[in-house]
C-alpha cells in the first residue's frame with residue numbers, strides 16, 4: 001500500500017546545559033490513507049514532538065534528523081514555503097487545548113476567514129459560506145453565533161468542534177490530533193471521538209492520533225505505536241497489541257488501567273521512572289523498570305523484532321502469546 005505518511009528513523013535533539021538530549025530516538029511509523037494510527041505512551045515519551053515533526057513545527061532549538069515523508073514529499077529540511085503549503089493543504093493539527101490554539105482577541109469567524117481565504121482564495125462571502133458548512137458538519141447548530149463569538153464565549157466542547165472544522169477547512173489528507181479530547185469531560189470527549197470517526201469515514205483522511213489514554217486509542221485506532229523514552233517499544237493492530245501485549249512496557253501500561261472484569265483488585269503501578277539520561281543507557285532503556293529484565297537487557301539494546309507478520313516489539317523477551 002502507498003503510505004500517506006512515512007516517518008523513518010526520526011530523531012529530535014536539543015542541547016540542554018551543554019549536553020545533547022534526544023527526546024525522540026529513531027522513531028519509524030506509517031499512516032496509510034484513511035487509517036487512524038495511535039501514538040501512545042506516558043508523558044514525556046516524545047509523542048508531541050513526533051507529531052510536530054510531521055508539520056515541520058518543532059520548537060526553536062530542536063534539530064530533527066531521519067526522514068518524514070508526506071505523500072512522498074520530504075518534510076525534514078524542506079524550505080518554509082513548502083512547509084506552509086503542506087500545512088493546511090495536506091496536513092492539519094487539532095491541539096489539546098482549543099482555548100489557547102485559537103487567537104483570544106479575534107472572533108472565530110475572523111479566524112476561519114483568514115485561514116480559508118489564505119488557502120483557497122475567494123471572497124469573504126464565499127469563505128463565510130464555507131465556514132458555516134464546516135461548522136454544521138461538526139454538528140455546531142447556531143453557526144452565526146459561533147462565528148461572531150470570541151473563543152472564551154464558547155464551551156470547551158464547542159471550541160474543539162470548531163477547531164476540527166478549521167482543520168478540515170482545506171480538506172487535508174492527514175490530521176494530527178494531539179490529545180484532542182484530553183481537556184474535555186468524559187461525555188464531551190466521547191462525542192468528539194465519535195465526530196472524528198464519522199468525519200474520517202466520510203472524508204477518508206488519515207489520522208495520527210497522539211494520546212496518553214489507552215482506552216481512547218483502543219476505541220479509535222486501527223494500529224498503535226507504543227512509545228517509551230522516545231523509542232517505539234511495540235507496534236501492531238490495536239486489538240492485537242492490547243489483547244496480547246508483547247512488550248513488558250505495554251503490559252505494564254495495561255495493568256495500570258482499571259477494568260470492569262477486574263473490579264475489586266488492586267491496580268498495578270509501574271515502578272520507577274524513565275532514566276534521566278537515556279543516552280547514557282547502554283542496554284534496553286526500559287530495563288531498570290522491567291519485571292522481566294535479565295543481564296543481557298543491561299548491555300544490549302533490543303532492536304525491533306517481528307512478533308507476528310503485522311507486529312513488532314523491541315524486547316529480548318517479547319511475549320508471543322497469552323492474553324493481557
Ligand SMILES: Nc1ncnc2c1ncn2[C@@H]1O[C@H](COP(=O)(O)OP(=O)(O)OP(=O)(O)O)[C@@H](O)[C@H]1O
Nearest residue numbers: 014023042043044045046047048049050059060212
Ligand atoms: N522546547 C524544548 N526544549 C527542550 N526539551 C524539550 C522541548 N520540548 C520538549 N522537550 C523534551 O522532550 C520530551 C518529550 O516531549 P513531548 O512533548 O514530545 O512529550 P509527550 O510524550 O508528548 O508528553 P506529554 O503527554 O506530557 O505532552 C519532554 O519531556 C522534554 O524533556
